[in-house]
Amino acid sequence: MFAAALAGAAWLLALGALALRGGDELTQPARTALVALPFVLLAGVPRPRAGSGRDDETSLHAGLLVAALALGPLAVAARFDQLAGRPLRETLLSAGFALVAIGLLSAAAQRAAARRAGGARHALAWLALVPGLPLLAGVVQLAPGSGALRTGLEFAARASPLTCCWERARAPLNAPGDAPGSSGWLPLVLAVAGLLLVHLAARAPREERA
Amino acid sequence: MSLRSLHRAVVLLLLAAVATAQSGRLRLGEVELEGPLRGLQAECGGGDRLRLAGELAAGERLQLVVPVPWRAVRGDEAPAFTWTIDEDQARGRVRWRGWRATEDPAARVPSALRSRARPPVGADRHTLGLGALGVLAAGAALLGALRRRVALALGAAVLGAALAAALVEVEPAEVPDGVVVIEGSADAAQAWSRRSHFGHATVGEADALAQLVLETEPAEVALEVVHDLRAQAPTRLAAPGARLHLCAVVPAPALGPGLERNPGEDFEAAWWRAEGEWRRLGAWPSGAARPAGQPGLDAPGWLATGLPQGRGVLLARLRAGGGLRYLRWVGGD
Numbered sequence: 001m002f003a004a005a006l007a008g009a010a011w012l013l014a015l016g017a018l019a020l021r022g023g024d025e026l027t028q029p030a031r032t033a034l035v036a037l038p039f040v041l042l043a044g045v046p047r048p049r050a051g052s053g054r055d056d057e058t059s060l061h062a063g064l065l066v067a068a069l070a071l072g073p074l075a076v077a078a079r080f081d082q083l084a085g086r087p088l089r090e091t092l093l094s095a096g097f098a099l100v101a102i103g104l105l106s107a108a109a110q111r112a113a114a115r116r117a118g119g120a121r122h123a124l125a126w127l128a129l130v131p132g133l134p135l136l137a138g139v140v141q142l143a144p145g146s147g148a149l150r151t152g153l154e155f156a157a158r159a160s161p162l163t164c165c166w167e168r169a170r171a172p173l174n175a176p177g178d179a180p181g182s183s184g185w186l187p188l189v190l191a192v193a194g195l196l197l198v199h200l201a202a203r204a205p206r207e208e209r210a
Numbered sequence: 211m212s213l214r215s216l217h218r219a220v221v222l223l224l225l226a227a228v229a230t231a232q233s234g235r236l237r238l239g240e241v242e243l244e245g246p247l248r249g250l251q252a253e254c255g256g257g258d259r260l261r262l263a264g265e266l267a268a269g270e271r272l273q274l275v276v277p278v279p280w281r282a283v284r285g286d287e288a289p290a291f292t293w294t295i296d297e298d299q300a301r302g303r304v305r306w307r308g309w310r311a312t313e314d315p316a317a318r319v320p321s322a323l324r325s326r327a328r329p330p331v332g333a334d335r336h337t338l339g340l341g342a343l344g345v346l347a348a349g350a351a352l353l354g355a356l357r358r359r360v361a362l363a364l365g366a367a368v369l370g371a372a373l374a375a376a377l378v379e380v381e382p383a384e385v386p387d388g389v390v391v392i393e394g395s396a397d398a399a400q401a402w403s404r405r406s407h408f409g410h411a412t413v414g415e416a417d418a419l420a421q422l423v424l425e426t427e428p429a430e431v432a433l434e435v436v437h438d439l440r441a442q443a444p445t446r447l448a449a450p451g452a453r454l455h456l457c458a459v460v461p462a463p464a465l466g467p468g469l470e471r472n473p474g475e476d477f478e479a480a481w482w483r484a485e486g487e488w489r490r491l492g493a494w495p496s497g498a499a500r501p502a503g504q505p506g507l508d509a510p511g512w513l514a515t516g517l518p519q520g521r522g523v524l525l526a527r528l529r530a531g532g533g534l535r536y537l538r539w540v541g542g543d
Contacts, residue, residue, distance in 0.1 A: 079376075079378050
């Protein structure tokens with residue numbers, strides 16, 4: 001129920017992102033990444049324990065269903081981006097890897113919820129990787145001065161799928177080589193982040209295995 | 211050094227400065243080509259690129275003046291040319307002869323004319339629409355119903371997504387591509403014409419490249435210029451996601467300070483501001499006296515933005531030759 005409510009909320013937020021209108025063409029966000037944002041944020045939220053004898057199958061199905069729910073809004077967003085003049089290949093890659101990441105994040109959360117132990121580990125990993133790093137980087141950015149800490153955190157924050165989506169969403173249509181969001185490592189980071197969470201959630205403690 | 215020679219030196223320096231000063235994103239350069247050459251292009255830094263369409267046969271020579279994407283920060287740095295090399299053929303040669311010194315057309319009109327609000331041309335807008343929204347909602351409901359039959363649910367999701375993407379609605383752009391605005395003033399002997407495009411533009415034969423000032427919005431976007439080697443096709447300019455404004459100096463419209471009569475073209479619609487009050491004049495045919503009009507202003511917002519206060523202003527929409535044009539003219543006090 002909790003997972004379904006999260007998926008529903010993400011779907012509604014995604015529709016909101018599709019319905020956004022107005023503004024100057026020169027500052028229009030990349031819709032594909034914008035629509036992926038709520039799903040990336042909410043798909044992997046740690047959820048209450050729901051034990052099941054068929055953990056693997058349940059988590060895989062949960063991941064597939066959430067990705068399937070995101071597919072519709074992402075397809076419409078990709079169409080918007082393509083019609084607005086964004087490169088088709090880049091748009092399809094963003095949508096495809098966002099789907100993979102959403103599926104993996106959701107599967108990881110479901111798997112962690114189905115295990116007796118491992119939920120705390122997943123929750124910590126999710127908290128650090130998804131909302132934690134960008135938040136920390138944002139706080140450090142507000143602090144006066146600069147230095148290695150700020151640079152390091154800004155760099156680390158890019159490992160968060162949330163940051164990747166955000167940067168990709170605000171990338172201008174005609175981005176020079178060094179503009180935010182123009183780096184090509186979004187797909188890789190999204191996929192790695194999802195895989196990491198799955199891995200952490202899947203690792204059962206010794207006593208459970210015994 | 212005598213006073214006279216010093217004076218001459220200063221004058222020469224000023225003339226040189228006028229000759230080489232440049233505004234806009236295009237600058238003319240001279241290049242000498244010797245075939246065989248094909249796939250010729252020049253990287254101009256910051257993602258800017260010049261592509262020379264067409265090819266030269268072996269031994270064929272050509273001397274060209276080409277429009278090169280340019281930014282002030284790069285100064286006189288020459289573009290770096292590359293081309294496709296066929297191993298079984300002799301190699302062609304490209305020689306950069308330098309920038310062509312031309313007078314900057316922008317210097318011929320006051321900066322106040324050039325800095326007026328530009329038309330916000332854009333691509334057609336795409337909206338979700340009720341059809342796509344309905345398909346998305348039905349798809350989500352179906353997914354919930356089929357959650358125990360994952361393969362079927364995935365199939366339904368793919369079909370629904372494809373259908374929803376196909377049902378996206380198109381809303382025409384508020385300001386159409388290719389709109390022309392003629393900026394005039396009672397203070398200026400010449401007017402400034404600006405043709406605005408979104409993403410792509412062509413420079414036809416009518417536009418003399420040397421007389422053209424290309425502005426991009428934002429200023430620092432990557433620009434690609436495709437120029438035909440044999441000038442058989444118009445030069446194409448591309449800056450996806452940016453606005454391209456093709457500007458040139460044109461003769462000023464013959465409008466007297468009082469504007470009692472329209473001595474020029476038919477105005478499809480006109481708006482007149484006098485003593486701070488706007489009036490909608492409606493259609494104003496050529497040669498006719500100024501209509502009394504109604505109080506109010508329903509001109510496009512961008513057209514009536516940023517105009518000097520305390521002066522008479524005429525805004526007019528002209529439709530001639532299939533294109534949409536506006537006149538923005540600031541009169542006397």
